[in-house]
Amino acid sequence: MKRARLTTFSLIMILLGFGIWFSSSRSQAERASKSWQTETSSSQPSLARGWTPLRPDLPAKQDQWFRGEQQTLSTPRDSQMGANSTEEHLIRDVYARLMRYQSAAVDQFATSQQETGPADYVTFEVRQIHTGPISEIYPIEVSQLSTPRTGDFLNVQPNYVADAGGIAHAYYEVAWVNEAADSDASDQSIGKKGFWKDLDRARFDDSDRPIERSHPGGRTTVRQFLSQGGARFSDAQRYASYQVTVRLSEKQHTYQALVLFRSANGSELTAYTTEQERLSALSRVEILDNVTAQVNTVLNDVAPAVRSPWEQYSMSALSVGVSMSITAAKAADRPLIPAAGPVGYLPGDDVVPTTREMQKLAAAAVCPGSISIHCSGAHCGIPISNPQGPSVGANMPYANTSTVTATVSPGGGTFTWSISSNKAVIAGQTNSSTSSTVTIRSVSKSDSPGDVILHFTYSLASDPVDIPMTVQQPTTLRYLSTPVNEVLPPFYDKQRLVAGWVKRVLWQVYDHLGQTMTFRMPLWDSINRVTTNCRNPKKGEGTELSEHVGTSEGGEWNHRYRQYGPSCLRNRDCRSDDYQEYTVNGFVLSNDRKDIVYGCKCIAVEGDGSTCNPGSPAAPKKTAEFVDFFWLGTMDSIAPDADYQAWTISLNNAQAQGAPALLAQARSLGRYLFYSSEYVSLNRTNEEFVADLYYAYLQREPDTGGYNFWLSVLQNDIAQGQNGKEHLILAFEGCPEFSDLVNSLEAIAPEEEP
Numbered sequence: 001m002k003r004a005r006l007t008t009f010s011l012i013m014i015l016l017g018f019g020i021w022f023s024s025s026r027s028q029a030e031r032a033s034k035s036w037q038t039e040t041s042s043s044q045p046s047l048a049r050g051w052t053p054l055r056p057d058l059p060a061k062q063d064q065w066f067r068g069e070q071q072t073l074s075t076p077r078d079s080q081m082g083a084n085s086t087e088e089h090l091i092r093d094v095y096a097r098l099m100r101y102q103s104a105a106v107d108q109f110a111t112s113q114q115e116t117g118p119a120d121y122v123t124f125e126v127r128q129i130h131t132g133p134i135s136e137i138y139p140i141e142v143s144q145l146s147t148p149r150t151g152d153f154l155n156v157q158p159n160y161v162a163d164a165g166g167i168a169h170a171y172y173e174v175a176w177v178n179e180a181a182d183s184d185a186s187d188q189s190i191g192k193k194g195f196w197k198d199l200d201r202a203r204f205d206d207s208d209r210p211i212e213r214s215h216p217g218g219r220t221t222v223r224q225f226l227s228q229g230g231a232r233f234s235d236a237q238r239y240a241s242y243q244v245t246v247r248l249s250e251k252q253h254t255y256q257a258l259v260l261f262r263s264a265n266g267s268e269l270t271a272y273t274t275e276q277e278r279l280s281a282l283s284r285v286e287i288l289d290n291v292t293a294q295v296n297t298v299l300n301d302v303a304p305a306v307r308s309p310w311e312q313y314s315m316s317a318l319s320v321g322v323s324m325s326i327t328a329a330k331a332a333d334r335p336l337i338p339a340a341g342p343v344g345y346l347p348g349d350d351v352v353p354t355t356r357e358m359q360k361l362a363a364a365a366v367c368p369g370s371i372s373i374h375c376s377g378a379h380c381g382i383p384i385s386n387p388q389g390p391s392v393g394a395n396m397p398y399a400n401t402s403t404v405t406a407t408v409s410p411g412g413g414t415f416t417w418s419i420s421s422n423k424a425v426i427a428g429q430t431n432s433s434t435s436s437t438v439t440i441r442s443v444s445k446s447d448s449p450g451d452v453i454l455h456f457t458y459s460l461a462s463d464p465v466d467i468p469m470t471v472q473q474p475t476t477l478r479y480l481s482t483p484v485n486e487v488l489p490p491f492y493d494k495q496r497l498v499a500g501w502v503k504r505v506l507w508q509v510y511d512h513l514g515q516t517m518t519f520r521m522p523l524w525d526s527i528n529r530v531t532t533n534c535r536n537p538k539k540g541e542g543t544e545l546s547e548h549v550g551t552s553e554g555g556e557w558n559h560r561y562r563q564y565g566p567s568c569l570r571n572r573d574c575r576s577d578d579y580q581e582y583t584v585n586g587f588v589l590s591n592d593r594k595d596i597v598y599g600c601k602c603i604a605v606e607g608d609g610s611t612c613n614p615g616s617p618a619a620p621k622k623t624a625e626f627v628d629f630f631w632l633g634t635m636d637s638i639a640p641d642a643d644y645q646a647w648t649i650s651l652n653n654a655q656a657q658g659a660p661a662l663l664a665q666a667r668s669l670g671r672y673l674f675y676s677s678e679y680v681s682l683n684r685t686n687e688e689f690v691a692d693l694y695y696a697y698l699q700r701e702p703d704t705g706g707y708n709f710w711l712s713v714l715q716n717d718i719a720q721g722q723n724g725k726e727h728l729i730l731a732f733e734g735c736p737e738f739s740d741l742v743n744s745l746e747a748i749a750p751e752e753e754p
Contacts, residue, residue, distance in 0.1 A: 478607070
């Protein structure tokens with residue numbers, strides 16, 4: 001059966017005689033608010049004292065429908081601080097608002113004369129809320145407090161459409177998706193059936209998902225998780241844990257979720273008096289819900305919910321009143337969501353159309369056009385690139401533009417675009433055009449979100465639309481997931497058998513204002529080694545820039561980390577303690593270097609929630625490994641098999657003759673490599689040559705003092721016309737550290753190729 005509308009009555013045009021605006025498909029939230037006032041007192045059972053309905057915008061009978069018989073929903077005993085605590089109010093509020101946004105999507109779909117029913121509405125039941133100081137849960141495993149994502153989860157897609165007054169309204173599409181399946185194949189959202197075909201929908205962005213579906217070893221405690229999460233979690237002082245039961249499309253799932261508060265008592269969440277204070281308070285809240293995506297997005301969303309049918313609502317006095325109320329609140333820096341607001345409150349809920357607002361609507365009725373705006377980037381962002389960055393190929397140029405498209409009705413009018421900021425310009429476009437799409441090019445980064453205003457007018461619509469845009473500069477990479485973390489099976493590299501470990505981490509690019517950047521951008525990295533007994537790759541090198549290395553269209557970077565070598569085949573540690581520095585869209589993320597621990601049996605990257613302890617220090621080097629590492633120090637590659645076999649055997653023979661013979665043979669190996677035509681053809685700089693001496697002779701990272709000293713010696717020799725490189729080779733050959741290393745070698749036969 002098609003969804004029946006509850007009531008039909010006149011809402012606007014009464015004073016001016018423009019007819020009756022029908023409400024046969026008004027949103028569930030709007031219908032329910034009146035029913036709640038009239039039905040609960042007369043026809044519904046009274047709620048127990050101290051209860052707070054999970055969904056106050058529905059009649060009590062509907063509220064009981066999704067609460068079922070769970071009469072412990074919000075009784076004081078479920079919460080350490082009682083039913084009216086700040087933490088409990090915040091938790092119930094965010095899920096109630098998500099239900100209202102999703103109801104807006106379903107209600108609008110119902111206006112297209114397709115079948116809907118109660119199962120199409122998402123419902124949440126929140127129980128067992130516990131709060132306290134964060135230290136209480138330090139020893140508890142994170143997976144017990146925030147259920148990891150496995151199997152089905154809720155794909156949440158926020159969407160926004162601008163009414164004629166320019167205020168964006170929101171509707172959220174929600175569907176079950178299986179974590180292991182392809183999202184396109186398993187998406188059950190109503191939107192896939194054709195809902196609202198004339199409106200562009202924002203891409204699904206799960207960037208607020210804080211915890212990977214499988215915790216490291218399944219044993220990560222809260223203390224470990226907080227210490228590995230950087231500034232995002234390090235100063236958490238309080239927590240609230242709770243149980244959620246979600247129902248949608250005749251399917252339900254019960255799981256645990258967690259909220260972290262970076263304040264001592266959370267009083268700022270109820271004591272704010274300005275919008276800036278409210279935003280500051282919310283910035284200290286982090287919801288860790290792995291099953292329902294975008295909960296943090298809902299927490300920070302201040303868009304009013306879409307009303308149905310949109311065509312009528314967008315031209316109504318109520319729409320005008322909502323727009324004027326929000327605009328006035330922003331101008332006065334009043335909170336868009338009052339501190340004392342009821343659970344599930346959204347901006348515009350308390351607006352009643354006035355005569356003046358109806359008169360404004362009447363003037364607009366002469367040209368009853370409708371407008372919807374779509375930006376190519378999330379947050380209507382415009383990426384900015386670094387003009388001083390290295391050159392990149394044509395296959396992946398720097399991103400510095402974004403497109404904005406207007407969808408209008410009726411057609412046949414003229415479009416006018418302009419920008420009131422010097423931070424961006426309209427590329428190749430005059431201010432008056434018949435084009436429905438414009439390209440915006442960045443000039444300088446934004447100082448605050450939405451400080452670039454793109455003005456749009458359509459000749460057949462009464463009011464202009466202002467589109468807040470943000471020029472985004474990449475500054476950080478945030479962890480999303482670990483698709484691969486496994487043994488790297490033996491394979492041949494330079495004709496030598498090697499093995500190791502491989503890990504893939506999916507990162508999301510964020511801008512300088514803490515917002516996601518959803519653009520395809522060139523991205524590469526460099527390794528900066530701290531200590532090592534296994535060089536791969538060499539310091540200063542890393543991922544090369546190529547067509548397949550940059551981010552996806554959504555600003556996500558799938559990066560591979562590998563550690564391998566012959567040592568991993570011999571049950572020895574090939575450990576490296578390094579850090580990586582990343583370059584995104586030409587900007588070096590100098591404030592977001594990530595420490596990395598490489599090992600034969602694990603790899604840990606700062607921010608991915610994992611740890612890596614490869615074990616005890618490596619055993620003394622064998623002669624065969626000494627040959628490999630000498631080659632790595634000079635040629636940055638493992639020795640060819642013939643050289644590997646010959647030099648290992650010669651070192652073994654020399655060792656049998658005594659320490660002096662072994663040291664002489666090791667020095668011969670060094671001269672063989674540094675004076676080879678292959679090494680000379682590398683054209684190493686003075687700085688690289690000095691570093692190579694450390695990596696080859698001492699087989700370690702250069703220390704700063706020694707490196708600077710020997711570099712100055714080399715430069716001084718060259719300035720005086722002396723053979724500085726020979727001078728340094730002699731010095732490293734006679735170095736006691738080199739002699740100690742050689743004398744500690746253990747003879748081992750070269751590994752035979754199969």
